[in-house]
Amino acid sequence: MSPSDDQALSGAIFEESALLTVKDLSRMCAVDERHIVEFVEEGVLSVVEIDAAEWHFTGAALRRARRALRLERDLEINLAGVALALELMEELERLRRELEARR
């Protein structure tokens, strides 16, 4: 039996609506704001150009930032290495998906 709808929690798709500030990301990833700024400087995260006064990120930055933090911490790689690893991992994921869909 499927659970009834009226007692279910509902939430939005985070990536579709979220526009995040450095402060939001810092809180969601439980790291210093300075660390988020370093991510931008090293090209781990990219900023959306909408406001010259404050940096903004799309919702997809959350997954990327959390992944970057895990790589940094667990494998002790520096930020340039993390940025490279992320790019290669994303390329690999894309190719795997394509291969799977077209097999």
Next chain:
Amino acid sequence: MEFKDYYKVMGVARDATEAQIKQAYRKLARKYHPDVSKEKDAEARFKEVGEAYEVLKSPEKRAAYDQLGQGPRPGEDFRPPPDWGAGFEFSGAGARESDYSDFFETLFGARAGTGNRRGAFHPGRGEDHHAKVLLDLDATLHGGTRQLTLRVPEIDTEGRLVSKERVLNVQVPKGILAGQHIRLAGQGARPPGEGTPGDLFIEVEFQPHPLYRIDARDLYLDLPVAPWEAALGATVKTPTPTGTVDLKIPPGSHAGTKLRLKGRGIPASPPGDFYVVPQITLPAANDDKAKAAYAAMAAAMPFNPRASLGV
């Protein structure tokens, strides 16, 4: 309690140098890191390796661990000696979020490994929690409520980090894609004292679907067709996420043809497409009538399927 042979986990000798231990850890961590690895039990192995390294990289913890000797004989229960840990002072290091084994926690305490949590302390607001779930494709195609079982880290009354099971009924937003998150406001950790609880982020992945293959927002279906349907064109019944449709197979379709039904993939914004890939299926020539039909075809058509090979 099960005795953990940390040297065996790391694949190093009991007299390995710090450099050798570090080297072994780096290699195993890259091999089993859940973000990188495709190994089946990567996450469990990664935790085990992380725990072993946590002990062996610290001279105090390693020395204390070495006092235990080689552990009990296989099958025997391990109990720490009553004078365990006397004279050692463990400094918490590492900020791994994972839970440690009972063995580790008994020896070094549950919080020994979580001493320096990175990060900013935000007063008045609880921490966000993150979880990953495997959903059926129908959940995103049609939306609907799913019962999700999550493992949530919690600090118990004695201040120990424990992992608890939590069952939630969640309305899955229609059109969510693999890798995206459902954000449940206020379902994260409660802050100590007054304040707002954090949020719960649920990352979505999909189970393989019996009919459709998934490529981000697009779906692919292999559709078996008869040779004459492919050659002459036909209208055939085809399952799609929004129900069965009559699909027109254009005349002269061949292997590798891809028919696109625009906007009939995952109903994200923008919606994905639905691709039908005809698979030409030969009827068996297992009676005289069928054999005669194949023979008539051979007689009627001068056809060399190997022309492109030059033979």
